[in-house]
Amino acid sequence: MNNKDSLSTAAPLLSVVVPCYNEVENVEELTRHLSETLQGIPWEVIFVDDDSPDKTSQKIADMAFQNPRVRLIHRIGRRGLSSACVEGMLSTSAPYLAVMDADLQHDATLLPDMLTALRSQQLDIVVGSRYIDGGGIGSWDTKRAAYSRFATRISRYFTQTELTDPMSGFFMIQREALMQRVRRLSGVGFKILLDLFASSSTPLRFLELPYTFKERHAGESKLDNRALLEFGMLLLDKWIGHIIPVRFAAFVLVGGIGVLVHFLVLLLLFRITGAPFAYGQAAATLVAMTTNYLLNNLFTYNDVQLKGWKLLTGWFSFILVCGVGAAANVGIASLLFQRQTNWMLSALAGIGVSSVWNYAVTAVYTWQAPSIGTK
Incomplete structure (x- = not known):
């Protein structure tokens, strides 16, 4: 057995969890990017699909039949990015867990640096940030940029940290750090990172690495009124969820x-x-x-x-x-x-x-x- 075969069959060191909905045109390209970026690292990608009507789950199942690194969780009757991320992370025994979107807007080339930082420093989580030196929001319009800045300011109040990008959907966490906090997570909305920081009884040891938000590869953006509503529900839960549901x-x-x-x-x-x-x-x-x-x-x-x-x-x-x-x-x-x-x-x-x-x-x-x- 050659080295490439042994890496593909070894227990994964890193699991990349990708929540998806109507991303049939993106999942194969993302997997290709991960293969190029994570050479020499035992890894897997776990796609968590919320029963996409465009048959994303069937596409992933076909990929998984050909590629042992690819896994599928097909959820029926359940929706939500945060809950999909939690379910995906809990489905693996890998010691390091990354979360990223399926649309290739997150920079996969940052994953090796995230992994190196987690393994070499006393850290719980490494966050891809758009708001530190070297990062950026790409070609966002004025309205979306203003929403992001407003949501970021509100989120920092709930996280009580100096995290510059609590609304980021791109991060890597140690499994142990997740398991210490997972039972306090709300699973509400689409920002699992905010949930993790706001649910932590002890501060997460974190590092931010810069990246520039890219254009969506294919498909339509999921940032709509529903996303805003879910964000509000998450904040409401963090505010009064310990008192009433x-x-x-x-x-x-x-x-x-x-x-x-x-x-x-x-x-x-x-x-x-x-x-x-x-x-x-x-x-x-x-x-x-x-x-x-x-x-x-x-x-x-x-x-x-x-x-x-x-x-x-x-x-x-x-x-x-x-x-x-x-x-x-x-x-x-x-x-x-x-x-x-x-x-x-x-x-x-x-x-x-x-x-x-x-x-x-x-x-x-x-x-x-x-x-x-x-x-």
């Missing part, structure tokens, strides 16, 4: 909007049009429940968001599962109103009863959502 906090915020909708509809039907209170309360409950369902699907359960036909069936599930709560809502509110209780207080009592049902059962039966922020 972040999903519940988001659910309560959405519920506040539902209360306003409920009273507006009830005011319109009962006070303005003169409809009987029970009818007004029933209609207001249905409209508020529908509003809460749509907003929670968009925000609270964004990572398992229902679309297409599932959006409709999910609505039916939401209404049916919460039927007991809705019936109690109308019944209790009507009973209190008949006993001369103020109409607003009567409505609030009904809302309070149904709220517990809305959160507890819909998480299981409507969205079948994984638990996050429940440390």
Whole structure:
């Protein structure tokens, strides 16, 4: 057996974890870059694909059949960059774990230097930074550059370090350092590095190495409103996640909007049009429940968001599962109103009863959502 064969079959020293979604045009080129860059190093690449509709997982499976360095984790019913990174890192026994994007915007040639630094210095993690001397953001437009600077400033508050690029998605960590912190990770959003630093009870010993962010090789950027929402959810979890689950906090915020909708509809039907209170309360409950369902699907359960036909069936599930709560809502509110209780207080009592049902059962039966922020 020649040296090349022995390296390909040796237990990996380095695992490169690559979360991907609709990256079928990039995964083969990235693997080629890694092969050129990591010569002489026992390595593997673990692609974690969230059931991409462009059949990225099939492409990776074909590659893995030909190349023992390539591994695939095909996730179905789960979404999210951070959780994909965690799952990929936990799937290997390699002592050094790198995370990078599939789109070739991260400079793979920096990986050997990262590995050398981790092996030769007393470090937990080496971060590729765009914001130290020698690094850069490439050809970003003004809007994206401004967003990055703003997010970086906020993130540094949560990390409590001098890390210049806490929003970086390109780093290498010692497995031991990961395992000491993994149970405190939120797994929320798309910035696992921020999660790692913000979840650490003891400061991570880190080094930053400069790199310039490159143009995407192929496909479309994933930086959209969803990414901004996930970033906000992560910060919210780091702020109050040790007190209450972040999903519940988001659910309560959405519920506040539902209360306003409920009273507006009830005011319109009962006070303005003169409809009987029970009818007004029933209609207001249905409209508020529908509003809460749509907003929670968009925000609270964004990572398992229902679309297409599932959006409709999910609505039916939401209404049916919460039927007991809705019936109690109308019944209790009507009973209190008949006993001369103020109409607003009567409505609030009904809302309070149904709220517990809305959160507890819909998480299981409507969205079948994984638990996050429940440390």
